[in-house]
Amino acid sequence: MGENNCWEREVLITELTKGKELMLQLQKHFDPMKQDVCQYLAAEILSSYDKAMSLLNGTALSGMMMSKGKEIIHPAPSSSSASQLESPHLLADSSTKSCDRPSKSRKRKTLARRTEYVEARPGEKVPPEDGLSWRKYGQRLVLGEKYPRKYYRCAPCCCGATKVIRRIDTEPLTFEVTYGGSHNCDQENNNQNEQLLLAVQTQVGGTAGELSDFYIREMVSTPNNSSSTGVVFSNSNSVFNMNNSDFIPTPTSSPHPLDNNSLTDFLFFHESSANDFNSPNHILTKLSFDHYLI
DNA sequence: CGCCTTTGACCAGCGC
């Protein structure tokens, strides 16, 4: 009870803060030539305020996600996997991080779970990647459901994180994704990315104000290996790619496919163009758009 | 040959 109130208060504060930040960005970046960017920011702001209003109206967050106020997570960096996994609802006991296999017991797990609704892109029959690495371990057709549920667990290590994907019968393009446990290994990557972002700010401009023309496009890292972590960022004229071995921004091969593209391209960058300048084995940690647009 | 997916079996939670 008390924990729920604390959690909802935290979500409320987070959503209101996020909305404020987005509003400031919308004001800062308003440009009639970038209507798609403005529309995206406006949608995010509305989403944040909807969540906050739901909480103020006494709607439990879980109910908000599960029932009429279905939360559709669009495949944009604003729905950063990193921030999602930091949800207190989801975090089990991160202090006891270990890579031991979870208990062999087949006892049904009663871990805190979090459900999201994800839309597939038009023409695709699979939900968009969430930036984390998963390995499928089971699939079963549940009674009364048209499509089978697919069960995944953490691939890079054995932190016990699981994910269940269910295709909605009535909305074939919508998937219900239920996360269980905590993806500790990716949290490590996220910490590395935070450090890398600070390094970028230090090297390129020093302060966020001086970096106002740059968009951090993507953090890039490889599984279980921090040595090849990198970051890609750009302004309206150039795309830079750097890694943590030198922290010196260097232009990527020109013309880069992302050059002169709008921010819409940035939002889906990780799936369409990432392989242009990274090893095929990389995984990409999607970042919060509103957080890293500096 | 090793990794990944598939699939039937197992077993505990849950409702009646």
Place this chain on the structure above:
DNA sequence: GCGCTGGTCAAAGGCG
């Protein structure tokens, strides 16, 4: 207490 349900296991097969 019993049966149903669904989450997980693990062997088998597929694929690169």
